[in-house]
Amino acid sequence: MSDFLTLFIKQLQSPTLGFLIGGVVVASFGSQLAIPDSIYRFITFFLLLKIGLSGGIAIRNSNFSEVLLPALAAVVLGIVIVLISRYTLARLPGIKLPDAVATGGLFGAVSGSTLAAVLPQLDSAKIPYEAWTAALYPFMDIPALVTAIVVASVYISKRTGNTSDKVEIWPIVKESLQSSAVTALLLGVALGIATKPEPVYESFFSPLFRGFLSILMIIMGMEAAQRMNELRKVAQWFAIYAFIAPILHGFLAFGLGLVIHKITGFSIGGAVVLAVIAASSSDISGPPTLRAGIPSANPSAYIGASTAIGTPVAIAICIPLFIGLAEMMLGR
């Protein structure tokens, strides 16, 4: 146990986390520092393209059947996470079901920044993982958003007695696939498989990755501090859910990952990636999809819960936690 704590504390001192806290601190002190929206968009595009490229290169050199079980696990997790919110958060006093399910949908969906944060930390800890695990992103993201919108719509149409409105699933899937995050990632995967991008990958994408990631962490920190105000306007249960859910979802996914590890030899590092993807909550593509899909849900509730608490917990607690666990299992 003390070994685990030492490993956990060592992970807490990673620069990724330092930049995140730096962003929270400057924004809480009302700093005028502003990073233009377009820079933020470019950085997430760059990071996801790089992750996609390394995933594509890995898929090109791997056996496709290895990907099947982890991809299936990702789909199941995306759906289960939303159902958990349906039967826990939504049952709490004073919580409206659409708000709760939208929050669950966002927590089931995936954050590109959290995904970008875990990979270099696994590299630093020298824990091997399959680079294609990053390509599991859409396998969890899309089912979570679809489930949330379907569950909320069914509930709303039952309550209003208006059963004529059927939920169309394909437009939700299409919108998720067309979102900037998933597009960047899939473009990277496709280029990684179809072309040989190693020269540009080695000379451009790989060296700049950590630098851009640290800037993104400052932005995420600032964003978290600003969204705290939104969260204060909604029930405290959302804050409590946002703190517990990433850790719980991470453990569920890590457990599933270890089962797949036993069956197919999926790496423990890969189980960490799966756990962190499950722990993360969407910040780019999820909110607009949910706002359009569940219009009656209060965006302050789900965006506040995800951005102000969910993402910091996923980056600051879940990443060190699961890397620490993996190091312990690898007998370090």
Added chain:
Amino acid sequence: MSQQVWKLVIVAEEILSKKLTKLIKDAGATGYTVMAAGGEGSRNVRSTGEPSVSHTLSNVKIEVLTGTRELADKITHLIESKYYADYSIITYISQVEALRDHKF
């Protein structure tokens, strides 16, 4: 060379932008102008320009010039029935003078 026309202004959530402009064109308006907007209303401060991870909290202001009051009312009613309940959105109208000779 000027004519009296109606200026319908819609301030709404940015995620509605595409749907609203489609609705405006489908209703028969000849054109519109979209601007980024920010401000405060009954659904809290909504701004544009600060670093924002998702555009869910940004606003747009859409201006439509219509030749008749009926067309402006038609657009307003369509927006009202579809979006007033769940979204931050306001509409207002004024009479303006269009300086260019143009069929609205």
